[in-house]
Amino acid sequence: MQVLTLVVLVGCAATAVLSADTYTTQFDNIDLEAILKNEKLVDNYTKCLMDEGPCTNEGRTLKKLLPDALKTACAKCTEKQKTGARKVIKFYQTQHPEDFKKLQQKYDPGGKFKAEFEKALFGQTL
Template structure:
């Protein structure tokens, strides 16, 4: 959510230690500045539309990333995830609410996620 897309478009796993960093250079401004693209990616994360392979990988790893506070994320993925979340929360609160409803319906990760965003 908490990341991204969208969170996060930043968490892709290959190994056991860290998420795959091959997509760390995604242009976040392109995603955040393109309403159609942002909605499309969000729809994938919400099971409301098709997924690109990259967003599908994110979607598959998002629950683990939330549970572990992104423990396997690279520094670049953490930074990008924080940027995405802050932007979506601020500029697209309706999308954010839908993501939270799907990935943290009970509020289980709320406090730890807010702490993660502060660091």
């Protein structure tokens, strides 16, 4: 799922607990740029999502919400979360393609949610 994983990593890591219509905005003010510029943080989030390392509160929340966000094509994401997800996906696709593939295999192994998720975030299938 090419637009899958870290989409909601920090995009929805800017998210917390499920609510009625949208995910919580508790983490929406996280500085994604700072996280993506810090290889140690990127590595820590990746390991968290892959069950290969400990998770921060944000990482645990992201890990919990990511399957639902993929399944529903980010229907509960706010615009800010979608913007963050797009940024994170593009980052992983270009800067960490192997990690991106691993995350796709873990969270959408059959590519079942890929097309709808990409359309919801990018307006087209990538």
